[in-house]
Amino acid sequence: MKKAISIFCLILTFFIIYFLQSNFFTWFTIAGIMPNLYVILVLFIGLFVKRKLGLVLGLIFGLYLDIVLGRVVGISALGLGIIGLLGEILSKNFSKDSRFIVTLMVIVSTAIYEILVYVLSMLRLSADIEIIPFLKILIIEILFNTLITIIIYPLIKKAGYYLENLFDDKFMLTRYF
Amino acid sequence: MYRNKKTGIIGIIVTVIILITIVVVSNIEIENFSQIGGALSSLVMPVQNGITYLKNKITGNNTFFSDISTLKEENESLKDENSKLEQSLRELEIIKAENETLKEYVNLKDKYTEYTTVPGYVINRDTSNYSNIIVINIGSDDGISEGMAVIADEGLVGHVISVTGTTAKVQTLLDTSSAVSSLVGTTRDAVIVKGNLDDNDMLRATYIPTDATILEGDKIETSGLGGIYPKGITIGTVKSIVDTKNLTNRYAVIEPAVDINKVETVLVITN
Numbered sequence: 220m221k222k223a224i225s226i227f228c229l230i231l232t233f234f235i236i237y238f239l240q241s242n243f244f245t246w247f248t249i250a251g252i253m254p255n256l257y258v259i260l261v262l263f264i265g266l267f268v269k270r271k272l273g274l275v276l277g278l279i280f281g282l283y284l285d286i287v288l289g290r291v292v293g294i295s296a297l298g299l300g301i302i303g304l305l306g307e308i309l310s311k312n313f314s315k316d317s318r319f320i321v322t323l324m325v326i327v328s329t330a331i332y333e334i335l336v337y338v339l340s341m342l343r344l345s346a347d348i349e350i351i352p353f354l355k356i357l358i359i360e361i362l363f364n365t366l367i368t369i370i371i372y373p374l375i376k377k378a379g380y381y382l383e384n385l386f387d388d389k390f391m392l393t394r395y396f
Numbered sequence: 397m398y399r400n401k402k403t404g405i406i407g408i409i410v411t412v413i414i415l416i417t418i419v420v421v422s423n424i425e426i427e428n429f430s431q432i433g434g435a436l437s438s439l440v441m442p443v444q445n446g447i448t449y450l451k452n453k454i455t456g457n458n459t460f461f462s463d464i465s466t467l468k469e470e471n472e473s474l475k476d477e478n479s480k481l482e483q484s485l486r487e488l489e490i491i492k493a494e495n496e497t498l499k500e501y502v503n504l505k506d507k508y509t510e511y512t513t514v515p516g517y518v519i520n521r522d523t524s525n526y527s528n529i530i531v532i533n534i535g536s537d538d539g540i541s542e543g544m545a546v547i548a549d550e551g552l553v554g555h556v557i558s559v560t561g562t563t564a565k566v567q568t569l570l571d572t573s574s575a576v577s578s579l580v581g582t583t584r585d586a587v588i589v590k591g592n593l594d595d596n597d598m599l600r601a602t603y604i605p606t607d608a609t610i611l612e613g614d615k616i617e618t619s620g621l622g623g624i625y626p627k628g629i630t631i632g633t634v635k636s637i638v639d640t641k642n643l644t645n646r647y648a649v650i651e652p653a654v655d656i657n658k659v660e661t662v663l664v665i666t667n
Contacts, residue, residue: 242453360525369408
């Protein structure tokens with residue numbers, strides 16, 4: 220029951236982020252560039268909840284974004300799904316206790332997601348590929364995501380360990396004994 | 397433990413301040429640097445803009461869902477806008493008539509002097525940095541279908557790329573995969589107007605003929621070729637011309653007539 224409520228809360232968080240992205244962050248920008256909070260959310264789910272839930276929710280969230288706002292169905296879904304899976308792999312190999320490591324993970328995921336989505340959509344839409352402007356946008360977006368991660372890290376840590384204990388009893392034992 | 401917690405909080409506060417500073421500084425207009433007043437207003441303006449934007453958004457959504465009376469009022473104001481648009485179209489017609497010799501050359505009939513339009517509200521915007529798509533609150537139930545041109549009272553906005561019963565997705569001119577066949581108002585040189593990643597407020601006119609003379613301030617309008625956009629709709633004005641080493645690669649930066657990132661009401665041309 221608690222697990223179902225947690226998953227519902229995660230989906231609710233997605234919609235809160237969706238409204239933030241389409242309203243607040245359309246003017247709260249760095250040189251006109253928006254952050255990408257979806258990546259942070261899906262990475263967070265992958266890192267702490269595991270059980271392939273990052274992959275599943277990433278695919279669902281991405282599909283929703285593609286259908287509502289995108290031109291090509293499947294690209295965001297693929298991107299966010301990969302980030303969810305990546306989060307799970309990273310959580311097995313790295314500690315999540317350090318703010319620095321988590322921030323680094325966000326930087327890597329944002330870069331992977333954006334490059335993947337950009338290349339795929341440009342190939343699909345046969346538009347001109349503009350590498351320098353793209354890199355400029357990517358760097359600003361990564362910076363924005365990094366700053367947001369630093370700010371919300373305590374929240375990530377608290378909520379993350381709560382979810383981790385809820386979804387995986389094994390981890391609780393290794394931590395406290 | 398206490399000390400760690402304290403430094404952690406200070407770290408967060410410092411980061412928040414840094415983030416806000418970057419956002420504010422990066423959004424200051426260059427002209428405002430010389431004036432203290434300008435700098436002060438640019439500190440206040442983002443907040444004010446945001447509040448106004450949110451307010452508009454909320455009232456817009458409310459009316460979308462419920463109030464019939466408000467809807468009627470909006471409908472009336474939209475009709476007013478429509479009549480203004482028709483007026484501007486008539487002015488365009490007069491300009492067309494003046495350009496008689498050209499008409500003889502091209503031998504085009506006045507096909508698009510009267511448009512049938514359906515008004516709509518922008519209800520959503522793309523959340524990606526690489527594309528520029530808006531969602532409007534009219535769909536196939538209102539007679540909208542794929543490929544229809546979308547305009548605002550000042551000029552062209554884009555075209556419909558997909559529809560549902562009650563909504564339609566519009567690819568705006570600023571989108572990187574958008575390309576519009578256009579004409580330079582004065583010399584009738586053909587150019588292609590594209591969106592670009594470099595500056596998400598400006599358009600680029602590319603494929604400028606090597607013998608074409610294009611000047612700052614020239615009006616750019618649709619050519620009617622390609623089948624999506626009707627002929628003679630204003631796109632924008634030439635802001636600057638960027639010369640490259642190779643003359644065929646030169647392009648012009650075009651300021652769109654419509655502020656596409658802020659447009660709220662649009663008209664879809666249905667015929």
